[in-house]
Amino acid sequence: MAESESVPDPLTEHDDLVSGLADLEKRFSEGKVQQSEFEVLSKQLKERIARAEQQAYSAARKNEAIAKRLRLRNYSDPEVQQVISHFLKSRGGLLVPEFGADRVPRYPLENEGGRTFTAEMPLLERMGDIGMVKKTLYERIVSCPNCSAPRDVFLRFKCTQCGSIDISISRMIEHVQCGTIHQEKAFLVGTNLICPTCKKLLQSKDEYRLIGVVCSCNSCRAQFEDPTEGFYCRKCKVDFDLPTGNVVDVHSYTMTSVALDEARRFLGVNVLAKILSEAGYEVVSPGLLPGTAKEIVFAAIAKKEDRTFAIDLSQSELEVDVEPILELYVKLLEANITAAIFGAVPKLSKRARDLAALHNIRVAEAPTPSEVGSKILEIMITL
Numbered sequence: 001m002a003e004s005e006s007v008p009d010p011l012t013e014h015d016d017l018v019s020g021l022a023d024l025e026k027r028f029s030e031g032k033v034q035q036s037e038f039e040v041l042s043k044q045l046k047e048r049i050a051r052a053e054q055q056a057y058s059a060a061r062k063n064e065a066i067a068k069r070l071r072l073r074n075y076s077d078p079e080v081q082q083v084i085s086h087f088l089k090s091r092g093g094l095l096v097p098e099f100g101a102d103r104v105p106r107y108p109l110e111n112e113g114g115r116t117f118t119a120e121m122p123l124l125e126r127m128g129d130i131g132m133v134k135k136t137l138y139e140r141i142v143s144c145p146n147c148s149a150p151r152d153v154f155l156r157f158k159c160t161q162c163g164s165i166d167i168s169i170s171r172m173i174e175h176v177q178c179g180t181i182h183q184e185k186a187f188l189v190g191t192n193l194i195c196p197t198c199k200k201l202l203q204s205k206d207e208y209r210l211i212g213v214v215c216s217c218n219s220c221r222a223q224f225e226d227p228t229e230g231f232y233c234r235k236c237k238v239d240f241d242l243p244t245g246n247v248v249d250v251h252s253y254t255m256t257s258v259a260l261d262e263a264r265r266f267l268g269v270n271v272l273a274k275i276l277s278e279a280g281y282e283v284v285s286p287g288l289l290p291g292t293a294k295e296i297v298f299a300a301i302a303k304k305e306d307r308t309f310a311i312d313l314s315q316s317e318l319e320v321d322v323e324p325i326l327e328l329y330v331k332l333l334e335a336n337i338t339a340a341i342f343g344a345v346p347k348l349s350k351r352a353r354d355l356a357a358l359h360n361i362r363v364a365e366a367p368t369p370s371e372v373g374s375k376i377l378e379i380m381i382t383l
Contacts (some may be wrong), residue, residue: 009066010052010053010055010056010059010066011056011066011069011070013052013055014049014052014053014056017045017048017049017052018049020045021042021045021046021049024038024041024042024045025042056070057070057126057129057130058129060129060130060131061129064131067129067130067131068131070130071130071131071132071259071262072262072266072286072297073286074126074127074130074132075262075263075266075267075269075286076266076269076270076273076285078270079117079119079123080123080127080132081267081270082109082117082119083095083109083119083123083124083127083133084132084255084259084263084267085109085267086109086110087133087254087255087260087263088260088263088264088267088315093254094252094253094254095107095109095119095124095133095252095253095254096138096252097138097139097250097251097252101151102149102150102151103141103150103151103153104150104151105121105139105141105250106118106119106120107119107120107121107124107253121250124251124253125251127253128251128253131256131258131259132255132256132259133253133254133255133256133259134253134254134255134256135251135252135253136251136252136253136254137249137250137251138250138251138252139250140247140248140249140250141247141248141250142231142242142245142246142247143245143246143247143248144231144233144235144236144238144240144245144246145238145240145244145245145246146233146236146238147233147235147236148246149233149235150248151235152233152234152235152236153231153232153233153245154231154232154234155229155230155231156229156230156231156232156239157169157215157227157228157229158227158228158229158230159215159217159219159220159222159224159227159228160222160224160226160227160228161217161220161222161224162217162219162220162222163228164217164218164219164220166217166218166219167215167216167217167218167227168215168216168218169213169214169215169227170183170184170185170213170214170215170216171183171184171210171212171213172184172210172211172212172213172214173187173193173208173209173210173211174208174209174211175187175195175197175198175200175202175207175208176206176207176208176209177195177198177200177207178195178197178198178200180195180196180197180198181211182196183214187202187208193208212225213225215227229241231245264313264314264315264316264324265299265312265313265314265315265324266285266286266299266313267313267315267369268313268315268343268345268369268370268372268373269285269286269299269300269313270285271369271370271373272285272299272300272311272313272343272369272372272373272376273285273300274373275370275373275374275376275377276300276302276373276376276377276380279377279381280304281302281303281304281309281380282302282303282304283300283301283302283303284300284301284303285299285300285301286298286299286300287299287300287301287302287310287311288301289301289310289335289336289337291331291334291335292334296331296334296335297331298310298311298312298328298331299311299312299313300313302380304380307338307380307383308336308337308338309337309338309339309340309341309380309383310328310331310332310335310337310339310340310341311340311341311342311343311376312324312327312328312340312341312342312343313342313343313344313345313369313372314342314343314344314345315344315345315369316344316345316346318346319344319346319347319348319349319352320344320345320347320348320349320352321348321349321351321352322349322351322352322355324342324352325342325348325352325355325356325359325361326355328340328342328361329355329359329361332359332361338383339362339379339380339383340360340361340362341361341362341363341364341376341379341380342356342361342362342363342364343363343364343365343366343369343372343373343375343376344363344364344365344372345365345366345367345368345369345372346365346366346367347365348363348365362379362383364376364378364379
């Protein structure tokens with residue numbers, strides 16, 4: 001039997017294309033590629049990069065290994081970090097949309113400085129694809145097939161005969177005791193409901209029931225029970241129905257427990273990388289080192305000259321306990337590094353601190369990621 005062809009890794013393909021684009025830009029800057037050729041090749045590479053990225057996110061919905069690799073990359077995205085900060089503060093609580101006058105769903109979040117950041121649906125959907133958040137259907141929006149906007153779209157009930165929207169809709173009421181069925185207006189006397197047949201005042205909702213509606217057209221005088229439903233965009237002056245309209249699912253979001261645990265380890269990496277890079281270190285995040293059976297993943301790997309540092313981070317509301325220290329110790333059994341450093345926000349528990357000392361793991365503790373980053377740099381300089 002012939003061996004089946006291996007499926008190309010979309011992330012590897014994406015990274016190769018990005019490297020190819022960087023090489024092309026370098027050769028263009030050195031005058032080795034003409035501008036016309038550069039523009040054509042650059043456009044082609046960018047289109048292929050976009051396709052590879054789209055394929056990677058699509059594959060992540062079914063492949064947890066790809067999803068995890070994408071999550072690790074996304075923890076360094078500033079916009080993703082702001083969304084995650086919201087979930088960390090609310091312990092993964094529900095994020096629901098708000099609808100403005102344009103009826104477009106938005107997800108406003110308050111960041112650490114008290115300023116408002118609005119998460120857009122494409123960002124949250126991307127986080128959903130890779131298992132960062134779990135989404136639940138919250139609402140559906142119908143938008144115009146012409147302008148693609150929901151703002152000026154209205155639901156219309158129309159006459160089944162002539163299509164006019166000038167119809168009267170009356171509720172039908174049954175008096176339970178005597179069985180009389182009439183339109184609601186026949187029961188109304190001022191603000192009271194009085195049976196037009198037996199003249200009894202209906203004081204409780206248990207004495208009557210709504211059994212449907214009856215419609216009458218004020219244009220052609222036709223009567224019917226179920227009007228024709230459709231939509232109308234006042235901006236484009238377009239009538240359309242559900243099959244021809246654009247229907248968008250709007251979701252609420254909660255953060256998955258897996259992503260919450262990962263985020264506590266990776267969220268401060270951007271700040272750390274900036275501090276170490278400015279000090280002359282080469283920083284890679286997530287940091288990958290070869291292991292016996294598989295790659296070992298650290299929050300970051302920092303290199304300078306012949307020294308290599310493995311760094312893990314973790315955040316908690318009160319204190320970081322022993323589990324992340326144990327995870328780092330297990331990874332160090334296979335890693336060939338100069339030293340391991342663990343950053344904790346805001347601090348380690350006593351048990352975790354003792355365990356770190358036992359296994360020669362340096363520790364940096366501080367209330368914020370930036371302060372932890374500075375302390376990690378101080379440790380690295382002294383080693």
